[in-house]
Amino acid sequence: xxxxxxxQDAKQPVEKRVEDLLGRMSLEEKVAQMNxxxxxxxxxxxxxxxxxxxxxxxxxxxxxxxxxxAKIEEMTKQGMVGSFLHVVxxxxxxxxxxxxxxxxxKIPLIMGIDAVHxxxxxxxxxxxxxxxxxxxxxNPALVEKMSHETALEMRATGTHWTFTPNVEVARxxxxxxxxxxxxxxxxxxxxxxxATIKGFQNESNAGADFxxxxxxxxxxxxxxxxxxxxAPFDVSERTMREVFLPPFQACVDAxxxxxxxxxxxxxxxxxxxxxYLMDDILRKxxxxxxxxxxxxxxxxxxxxxxxxxxxxxxxxxxxxxAGMDLHMHGPDFYFDVxxxxxxxxxxxxxxxxxxxxxLESKFRLGLFExxxxxxxxxxxxxYNKNHQQTALDLARQSIVLLKNENNLLPLDSKKYKKxxxxxxxxxxxxxxxDWALEQPEANVxxxxxxxxxxxxxxxxxxxxxxxxxRTMKQEQVDKAIGMAKDNDLVIVVVGENSMRYQWKDKTCxxxxxxxxxxxxxxxxxxxxxxxxxxxPVVVVLVNGRPLSTEWIANNVPALLEAWExxxxxxxxxxxxxxxxxxxxxxxxITIPRHSGxxxxxxNYKFTSKWFKYATGNSTPLFDFGYGLSYTSFKYGExxxxxxxxxxDGSVVASIDITNIGKKQGDEVVQLYITDNYSSAxxxxxxxxxxARISLNPGxxxxxxxxxxxxxxxxxDAKMNYGVEAGAFTVxxxxxxxxxxxxxxxxxxx
Ligand code: BGC
Numbered sequence: 001x002x003x004x005x006x007x008q009d010a011k012q013p014v015e016k017r018v019e020d021l022l023g024r025m026s027l028e029e030k031v032a033q034m035n036x037x038x039x040x041x042x043x044x045x046x047x048x049x050x051x052x053x054x055x056x057x058x059x060x061x062x063x064x065x066x067x068x069x070a071k072i073e074e075m076t077k078q079g080m081v082g083s084f085l086h087v088v089x090x091x092x093x094x095x096x097x098x099x100x101x102x103x104x105x106k107i108p109l110i111m112g113i114d115a116v117h118x119x120x121x122x123x124x125x126x127x128x129x130x131x132x133x134x135x136x137x138x139n140p141a142l143v144e145k146m147s148h149e150t151a152l153e154m155r156a157t158g159t160h161w162t163f164t165p166n167v168e169v170a171r172x173x174x175x176x177x178x179x180x181x182x183x184x185x186x187x188x189x190x191x192x193x194x195a196t197i198k199g200f201q202n203e204s205n206a207g208a209d210f211x212x213x214x215x216x217x218x219x220x221x222x223x224x225x226x227x228x229x230x231a232p233f234d235v236s237e238r239t240m241r242e243v244f245l246p247p248f249q250a251c252v253d254a255x256x257x258x259x260x261x262x263x264x265x266x267x268x269x270x271x272x273x274x275x276y277l278m279d280d281i282l283r284k285x286x287x288x289x290x291x292x293x294x295x296x297x298x299x300x301x302x303x304x305x306x307x308x309x310x311x312x313x314x315x316x317x318x319x320x321x322a323g324m325d326l327h328m329h330g331p332d333f334y335f336d337v338x339x340x341x342x343x344x345x346x347x348x349x350x351x352x353x354x355x356x357x358x359l360e361s362k363f364r365l366g367l368f369e370x371x372x373x374x375x376x377x378x379x380x381x382x383y384n385k386n387h388q389q390t391a392l393d394l395a396r397q398s399i400v401l402l403k404n405e406n407n408l409l410p411l412d413s414k415k416y417k418k419x420x421x422x423x424x425x426x427x428x429x430x431x432x433x434d435w436a437l438e439q440p441e442a443n444v445x446x447x448x449x450x451x452x453x454x455x456x457x458x459x460x461x462x463x464x465x466x467x468x469x470r471t472m473k474q475e476q477v478d479k480a481i482g483m484a485k486d487n488d489l490v491i492v493v494v495g496e497n498s499m500r501y502q503w504k505d506k507t508c509x510x511x512x513x514x515x516x517x518x519x520x521x522x523x524x525x526x527x528x529x530x531x532x533x534x535x536p537v538v539v540v541l542v543n544g545r546p547l548s549t550e551w552i553a554n555n556v557p558a559l560l561e562a563w564e565x566x567x568x569x570x571x572x573x574x575x576x577x578x579x580x581x582x583x584x585x586x587x588x589i590t591i592p593r594h595s596g597x598x599x600x601x602x603n604y605k606f607t608s609k610w611f612k613y614a615t616g617n618s619t620p621l622f623d624f625g626y627g628l629s630y631t632s633f634k635y636g637e638x639x640x641x642x643x644x645x646x647x648d649g650s651v652v653a654s655i656d657i658t659n660i661g662k663k664q665g666d667e668v669v670q671l672y673i674t675d676n677y678s679s680a681x682x683x684x685x686x687x688x689x690x691a692r693i694s695l696n697p698g699x700x701x702x703x704x705x706x707x708x709x710x711x712x713x714x715x716d717a718k719m720n721y722g723v724e725a726g727a728f729t730v731x732x733x734x735x736x737x738x739x740x741x742x743x744x745x746x747x748x749x
Contacts (some may be wrong), residue, residue, distance in 0.1 A: 007368070008067025014363045024105060027348060030355045031337045033082035035291075035322075036112065036329040038062035040069045040096070042086040060296070060500060060510060062086075067331050079103030082358065083161075085112040085329060086158065088122050090375045091216040092585065093158020097371040105593035108367035110212075110358070112161040112293075112328075116180055117146075117566065118391070119153040119382075120436030124443065126153060126387040126567055130433035130544055131192070132496075133563035134397035135182035135588035136627070138690050139194035139666040142394050145308060147199020148730060149387045150209040156381035158373045161212040161294075162200055164261060165248035167193035168217060170589060170598045176512035179433055179498060179544020179564060180425040183588030184601045184624060186243055187687045190250035191542055197254045206364045215251035217262035217295060218243050218271060227598070228513045230263035230305075231712040238680070240266075241715055249286050257290045257361060261324070261474055263298050270306040273315070275696050278323030286746035291357040299327060306624035317345055364526045376567030383443055388568060397666070401583040401628040404592075405557035408536060410579025410630055413455050420535075421448050422480040423493035424465040424472060425525065425542040433544055433564030434498040434509030443567055447540060450570030455578055461487060469497050470503050472521040476541060481529035484596060491534045491577065494523040495543035498564060508544045513622045516595045517548045526553070540573060553621055561587070584666035584692070586627035586735065593621045602736040603683035625670050625687070625735035631697065638732050638742045644749055645722045647709065651746050654704040655732050659695035666694050670739065671705045672731040678724055679717035685731055705732070712748065723748055 003009035007021035022030070038046070038061075040293055041552055043612070046061035047068075055062055059274050064072070073083050073502065076099040087093050093111055100109045117134065119125040128134070128146045138141070154162060167189050182192040193215060219234030220239065231404040248259070259282060271277055280400070282288045302308050302315040309315035312561040313336040317326075320337060327333040341347040362368065412418075427448040431440060445453065451460050463480040466473055484490050498509035507520045518524065528551070531537050532735040538558040541547060542565075560583075562573050575581040592600045594616065602624035612618040636656035644650055657667060669692075674683040688711040691703050707730065712723045725748050733741035 002500050008395070009038035010369050014360055018150060018359045021105065021107070022356060022684065023354060025355070026441070027278065027339055027341055027351070029105060030351050030684070031334055032080045032326060033107070033355045033358045034337065034351070035081065035327050035334045036083040037072055037081055038329055039084045039087035040072070040091055041088050041092055042500070043069050048461050048736050059195045060341050062329060064199050064331055073099055076100050077102045078432070079105060079107065081109065082107070083110045083112060083182055083326065086121060087111045087113065087159060090157045090378050094372045094375065097158070099519065101371060108362060108371040110161055110362055110365070110367070111159040112163060113159045114164065114435045115150050115154050115162040116164045116435040117148050117161070117433065118436070119157065120262065120432065122157050124382045124440060126383045126391050127432045127439060128391045129395050129398045129566045129569065130179045130564040130590060132179045132544060133565055134394060135192050136563060136585040137189055137394060137398055138188070138692050139347050139397055140191050142390070143192055143195040144199040146390050146394055147196045148209070149390055151200045153209050153387070155208060156373060156378050159167055160367070161214065161258065163214045163216060165193040165196035165213065165215060165251070166217065167215050168220070168222035169247065169250055170222045170358060171242050171601050172227045173546040173598060174224055174595060175224065175591060176220060176229060176509050176513050177222070177547070179508065180435065184590060185588065188283055188588055190247045191366060192250045193247050194254040195257050195345070197251055200256060201257060207366060208370070209704070210365060212257035212361055212709050214258040214293065215248055215256040215258050215542035216260035217568060218248060218259055218277060221262035221264055222548065227515070228404055233264045233266055235267065238715055245281070251710055252286045252730065254290045258293055259288060259290065260295055261298065263295055263301070270308060272324065273302050273308060273318035273322050274356045277320040283323065288663065291354060291361070292323055292343070293326045293419040294324055294328050295317065296328055297325065297330065299333065302482050308395050313340065316340065320350065321347055325357060328723045331399055344702055384569070390474055392568040392572055395569045396575065398563060398585050399565060399572060399576050399583055400561040400585040400587055401576070402561050402622055403557070403559040404628055405552060407408070408558045409539065409577060411489065411577050413458050413578060416458065416647050418459045418487045419451070420463060420480070420483050420487040420490045421451060421460050421493070422463040422465070422490065424467060424469050424523065425495050425497070426493040427462060427464060428467045429494070430467060430497045430499060431543055431562070431565055431569040432567070434500055436500070439567065443569050444690055447570040447573050450574035451491070451574070451577070453571060454574035463522055465500065468495060469507055469523065470505055473521070474522065475521050476527045477529060480526060481533060484530050484533040484535050487535060489538065490530050491538045491540060492518055492527055493540045493542060494527060495541045496520065496545065498544045502735050517546060517592065517749060518531050518548060519549065527556065528553060538577065546589055548592055548594050548621060550593045550621055558576045582630045582663050583627065583667040584629060584668065586668045588624070590620045590624045591622040593617060603686050605681050623735055623737045626737065627735070629665045629667065631659055631663040631665040633667045633695070634658045634660045634663070636734060636741050638730065638744045640730065640744050640746050644747045647725065647748055650706055650708045652704055652706050653730050653732060653744070654702055655742065656700050656702050657695065658700040659697050662697050664694070664696050666692055667734065668692050669703045670733060670735065672736065673707070673711055674729040674731070675712070675714065675724070676727040678726070678728055680712070680715065682714065685736065725749055730737065
C-alpha cells in the first residue's frame with residue numbers, strides 16, 4: 001500500500017501515525033476499535049452447540065443471535081469491528097483481515113486468544129505444562145522461553161494478543177482455575193508473570209514476534225466466595241495490597257500491554273465498573289499505560305448478575321466511564337457507546353483515550369504493514385522440534401515428587417518387568433490441561449505411551465477407563481484390581497480432568513469449581529483396591545488444583561504430582577519414574593489435607609495456627625516449596641554480610657549447598673524472611689527469592705541472596721509502606737517447612 005497519509009507511512013513515528021489516523025476517524029470508527037467479536041468458525045460452532053443463555057453464563061463459546069457470521073463479515077468490511085478473539089487458523093485470520101482492509105480507513109484487526117501454556121486453542125500447536133506446573137519449575141527463564149515460542153506460534157496463525165498471564169494469587173483449591181495460576185505466593189506469581197510478559201512482548205515492543213500480553217484478572221478472581229468462579233471478593237485493603245496487587249504491580253512494571261478485569265465484585269463494586277480499581281489503583285498508582293479489556297460479557301453481567309445497572313447501556317456507560325478500553329465481546333456495546341457519546345454522557349475525548357492505545361498496539365504489531373500471515377509457514381512453526389524440546393524440558397522440571405518410601409523410585413526396570421498401567425488419566429489428553437483443544441494424537445505423548453517409549457524392554461499392561469471421571473464403572477475398577485496380581489508393579493494415574501472441549505463433564509478448569517478436593521468418581525476406590533492387592537503401587541496425579549489425597553500420602557509408597565504436563569508430559573513422567581530425569585520441581589501451592597482446611601497457605605499469620613482442629617491434623621498434607629529428589633542436598637551454615645543495617649541498607653545471605661547423593665540433580669534454594677516484631681501483624685515467613693542450581697554428585701555451590709529494602713518493606717499499622725526497625729529472621733532451605741530451613745537474624749536500626 002503506498003503511503004497516502006501519515007498513518008500509512010511506516011517511517012513515521014508511531015505517536016504521529018496514531019494522531020494522524022485518529023484525526024481521520026469518525027466517532028463510529030473509533031468506537032468500533034473498542035469492540036470485539038468471537039471468530040467466525042468459533043461463532044458457527046457455538047451457535048450449533050449452545051443456547052444464548054448458556055453463552056451468557058460464560059460457556060466459553062460465543063455467537064450472536066441477531067448477528068449471524070455473514071452480518072459480522074459485512075460489519076467488518078464497514079469498519080465496524082476492531083478485534084476478534086478465538087480465531088483458530090491462519091486462513092481465518094487472513095480472511096478477516098481481508099475484510100477489514102476493505103473498510104474506509106483500512107485499519108487492520110487485532111486478534112486475541114487464550115494462549116496460556118502454548119497456543120492451545122488452535123489445533124496442532126505445542127502444549128506446554130499448565131501454569132501451576134510452570135510455577136513448580138521455579139524456572140522463570142524457561143517460562144520466558146516457552147512464552148516466546150508461544151508468541152511465534154500465535155503470530156504464525158495470525159493472532160497478536162494473548163490473554164495471559166493469570167497472576168491471581170490462588171489460595172482456594174476449590175476454585176477450578178488454580179491450574180492456570182502460578183500458585184499461592186505473591187513473589188513467585190510475580191516472577192512467573194513477568195517472565196511470561198517478557199517472553200511474549202520482546203524488548204522493543206514491536207515487530208513480527210511481538211505479542212501483547214494481558215495480566216489478569218484484576219482483582220481477586222482467585223478468591224471468590226466459596227471458591228465459586230465469579231462470586232464476590234471481599235477483602236481488606238491490607239490483604240489486597242500485600243497479597244493480590246503485587247503481581248499486577250510487577251506486570252505493569254514489566255510493561256504489560258493490557259490488563260483484564262475480573263468477573264467478580266471487589267467489596268461491593270463489580271470490577272468491570274470500578275473506577276477506583278481501574279483508574280486510581282491501576283493507572284494512577286501502579287502506572288499502567290496500556291489498555292484494559294473486559295472479560296467475557298462481564299460488562300453485560302453488571303446488568304443481569306451484579307444488578308448495578310438497569311440497562312445494558314447503563315452498564316456500558318459505567319464501565320467505559322470507569323476506564324474500560326475494549327469490550328469482549330458482542331454487538332450491543334458498539335451501538336450503545338455511540339449513543340452515549342451522542343447524548344453527551346461520554347465525551348469523545350474519553351473515547352479517544354482508549355482508541356489511541358489500541359491503535360498504538362496495532363502499529364507496534366506491524367499490522368498496517370503486514371496484516372496477513374503466510375499460510376505456508378504455519379507447519380514449520382507449530383509444534384516444531386525446538387518447541388517440543390522446551391515443552392519437554394519444562395515438563396521435566398515441573399513434576400513434583402511428593403513421596404518415595406524406601407526409594408521405590410526410580411523404578412528398576414530389571415526388577416519390574418511387568419507393570420500394570422491404569423487409572424482414568426493414564427492414556428488420554430487430560431495431561432494437556434485447560435485452555436487446550438483436543439490435539440492431533442500424533443502430537444501428544446500420553447503417560448502410557450511415554451512409559452512404553454522410555455522403557456521398551458518392560459511389559460506395560462494397560463487397563464483403560466476412558467477420560468470421564470464422573471462415569472467410571474465399578475466393573476472397570478474391579479477389572480483393574482484383578483489385573484494387579486499378575487504384575488510386578490502398578491502405576492495408577494488419577495486426578496482431574498480439565499478438557500474444555502468436554503465442558504459439561506470435566507471436573508477442573510474454568511467454571512469447574514468444587515466443594516471438596518477429593519478424587520472424583522471411583523478413583524479413590526480404585527487406588528485403595530490396587531494397594532490392597534499387595535503389589536507395589538505408584539500414584540501419579542494429573543490435576544490442575546491441589547487434591548486432598550491424605551490416604552494416598554499415608555499409604556501408597558510413591559506419589560508423583562505431574563500437574564498437567566502438556567504435549568510431552570507422558571514422556572517426562574516416564575523419565576522421572578524410571579530415573580532418566582531426576583525430579584526437581586517444588587510445590588508452588590500448599591496441598592491441604594481436607595477442603596475444610598481452606599484457606600491454608602504457608603505465609604499465614606501466627607494466630608492462624610494458635611489453636612488446632614479438635615479432630616484431624618492441622619498441618620497441611622504437603623507444604624509450599626516442598627519436593628523430593630533422587631539425590632540429597634546438604635545445606636551448610638548461612639552467613640550474613642552484616643548483622644545490623646540501616647533502613648535503606650541491604651544484607652547478603654550466602655549458603656553452601658552440596659550434592660551428597662549419587663545422582664546429578666537440581667535444587668531450588670528458597671529464601672524466606674520473617675519480620676520478628678512489627679506494628680501490623682505479619683506472615684510467619686514470606687518467600688523473597690529463590691535460585692535453581694544444578695549440582696553433580698559431591699559438588700558444592702554457594703548461593704547468595706541480596707536482601708534489599710524491598711524484601712523487608714510492608715504496610716505498617718498506619719498503612720505507610722516501608723521498612724520498620726527491628727529484628728528480621730532470614731530462612732534459607734529446600735522448602736517452606738521449618739525443618740527444611742536454616743536461619744539467621746539481623747537487625748534494622
Ligand atoms: C475467561 C478469561 C478469558 C476469556 C476469553 C473468559 O471466560 O475468564 O480469562 O480470557 O474467557 O476466552
